[in-house]
Amino acid sequence: MTTTTETTMTSTTSPGRLAWRRRAQAVGDSFRLFSHSRSGMVGLIFLVVIVLLAILAPVIAPARMLDVTQLMDQPRFAPPSLAHPLGTDHQGRELWVRMLWGARVSLIVAFAATAMSMIIGTVIGMAAGHFTGFTGGLLMRIVDFFLVLPSLILAIVLSTVLSRGVLTIVIAIGITSWASTARVVRAQTLSVESRAYIERSRVLGAGHWHVIFKHVLPAVMPLVMANTTLTVGSAVISESTLAFLGLGDPNQQSWGTILKNSMDVSAATSGYWWYVLVPGIAILLVVLAFTLVGRAVESIVNPTLRSR
Template sequence: MSVHTGQETRIPARKVNVAAARRRQRAGEVWREFCDNRSGLIGLIILLVVFALALLAPVLAPVDTLDVTKITAGQNEAPSWANPLGTDPAGRSVLAMLVWGARVSLLVGFCATAVSMVIGTVVGMAAGHFTGWTQAALMRLIDFFLVVPGLVLAIVLSSIIGPGVATIIIAVGITSWAGTARVVRSQTLTVESRAYIERSWALGASNAHIIKKHVLPAVMPLVLANTTLTVGSAVIAESTLSFLGLGDPSSISWGSMLKMALDTGAATGGFWWYVLSPGLAIVGVVLCFTLVGRALESVINPTLRGR
């Protein structure tokens, strides 16, 4: 009896080790395939540099450098060795503001994307798995958020809740999940049409078991690839809302820098460095997220590699 019990305890352990080894092997294959995509790898490297600068902002640009009472530089100074990106109308270094603004813009982008991905994944799987009135109600909800302009709805929500970083995260996350739900629903319908799902139903599997063990693992790679694309859209949405004055006035973001440039007449005054720097930062980060997302899509869907 003891020998038989020992064998029973060793067999599951072997299965776990084999499964873990297969996951590690698959992860290595995905990474090698991703590295073969040069544009995606370049985008990832640039994003890692931006993340490092954002994390090291207190070290690279101490808060005192942005304190208007302790600034010695002149107002609207052109780029120089002392201030590579010039100064703003208050005499603050544009480079320091750009580094600190990356923290808020990336924070809002990732948090809003997380909210959007969770809502879109749950609603999409439910809309593809269930039938009848449940599916009809969820599809009408998805159609509503697809038809209503997301930016307009985010502006309305931000106006109701009040300005702030948390407000922008909630507004962007709630209004940008419908596209993900559509993609997840399509993948769910594809997965549940396979033979092993029918065998699971025949063996008495529950709805929770089907979704947790079969549907969710199948849709997660697609969700992760879509996440990188959604982060770029969330960064743009945050910049737009901050530019419209719905962000936190006490924090610096790339969108708030553009708003301050507009309010102080930097563009019309010829102070191009104050307008161009945050604009290029937004475009560059969004482009990098797009490159990484496209590279992940080509890894997940091999039919896209030749296009």
């Protein structure tokens, strides 16, 4: 009786609803597999806490706590203690306050730059894998050019030419980090388009847009998501590097800016170790958390890694 009912429901369900139902079930199965990864869950919980702290920064640490004119009585270079949990900087500002506000900028830049990189890489990768001949060859030559080009140097040049600011860093990181994603997506696109159901779609009259958006894009999205989590960690490092080199907005708090301020006052050689270690460890832990999440997602997408 149950089998007959399920068969009747399947036969009456439209293909669109059935496809969405299967995708929702696949997402649920993927999350259950992800929850079995201890390292992935540790990284995810840590990232959720950091994101919540960054969002609640104006509530936890109001902006007036960064106003130097209201901190005249605060000690400069105070070491970590009960009164100053992470110590103070060269202007008497609490380091934990700067870290909270810096997390907002660092994470926003990382997520925005990664989104830009993933969009460019996915579009060009699918186009290079789908279109053969001159178009595909030209796109791959462009990808190869960006792969061999030193991304940090190009990002520094873009940040120098454009006006300094958060948007400039996002553009610089996004433009210089999409090539590796494009190669991965192209390889997956070639693999998908070699399958029989793609050939059947073309025989039935499916055009380029139908094949790309109905078949190729859903197939490459899990791989893109896995690559995204790994790319965010690299974007955090890139943002911190550019800000450390003085190419960020000096009026915005970020972890790279805090490191630059510590270098400007020679904190490492003057005994103000907390001024260097706190932002450095924060960057290390966030990048490690993104890496753990990315590896867990990659093991779900790649059955070979899962079996190992």
